[in-house]
Amino acid sequence: MSAIGDCELTNASEDFQPDAMFNNYGASYQEQRMQQLMEQKQMKDFMRMFSNLVGRCFDDCVDDFTSNKLNEREISCANRCTLKNMKFNERIGQRFAEESAKMMEDQAKMAK
Amino acid sequence: MPGMGQMQTDPNAQLAAAEQEMEMVTDMFARINDLCYKKCLIQRYNDEELTKAESVCADRCVAKFFQINREVSDKLAKYSQANQ
Numbered sequence: 162m163s164a165i166g167d168c169e170l171t172n173a174s175e176d177f178q179p180d181a182m183f184n185n186y187g188a189s190y191q192e193q194r195m196q197q198l199m200e201q202k203q204m205k206d207f208m209r210m211f212s213n214l215v216g217r218c219f220d221d222c223v224d225d226f227t228s229n230k231l232n233e234r235e236i237s238c239a240n241r242c243t244l245k246n247m248k249f250n251e252r253i254g255q256r257f258a259e260e261s262a263k264m265m266e267d268q269a270k271m272a273k
Numbered sequence: 274m275p276g277m278g279q280m281q282t283d284p285n286a287q288l289a290a291a292e293q294e295m296e297m298v299t300d301m302f303a304r305i306n307d308l309c310y311k312k313c314l315i316q317r318y319n320d321e322e323l324t325k326a327e328s329v330c331a332d333r334c335v336a337k338f339f340q341i342n343r344e345v346s347d348k349l350a351k352y353s354q355a356n357q
Contacts, residue, residue, distance in 0.1 A: 191284060191287070191288065194288055195288070195291065198288075198291075198292055198295065199295070202295055202296075202299060206299055206303075209303065210303075213307075217310070240321070241320065241321040244321040245314070245320075245321055245322070245323065246310070246314075248322070248323050249306075249309075249310065249313075249314060249323060249327070249331060250306060252323065252328060252331045252332070253302075253305060253306055253309060253331055253334075253335055254302070256331065256332050256335035256336070257302055257305060257335055260335055260336065260339040261298070263339075264339060264342075264343075
């Protein structure tokens with residue numbers, strides 16, 4: 162049984178036409194690419210945010226090196242730090258979206 | 274902003290422009306977050322809720338940042354035009 166032998170060898174360059182992809186399937190290909198890019202960006206963003214958060218909470222909460230284990234105060238400080246920063250981040254996100262929308266509106270008005 | 278008004282008809286360039294814009298926006302957001310954190314979250318973690326002062330500070334911080342953004346880009350545009 163030769164699965165390979167059963168396949169018709171098509172001329173690959175005829176099937177793959179970049180112009181056709183953009184013209185006939187233009188919208189969905191671009192959408193897919195945008196989707197991919199956005200997901201990658203979001204992941205990278207999340208990792209960066211997490212990394213910053215850990216740095217901040219360590220910086221602000223930990224200053225006692227008489228032990229190599231976190232004490233109660235430091236643990237609860239870290240918890241509060243995480244929550245507070247997340248809430249802060251959310252609030253900034255809301256205002257950012259509002260201001261961005263305003264800015265785009267202004268740009269659109271200026272372009273007319 | 275200078276140079277951003279051109280319509281891109283080439284889909285590759287469109288994608289690149291969109292990607293660049295996304296990059297810029299996320300960078301701006303991260304920057305605002307960092308700056309406003311330094312200026313507004315001064316009381317370190319006595320409580321897990323944002324205080325009223327911190328919330329209001331955050332709002333004003335974002336607003337002012339965008340205003341600075343406008344001021345700087347206007348000034349920059351004028352400067353670039355004058356120096357051509």
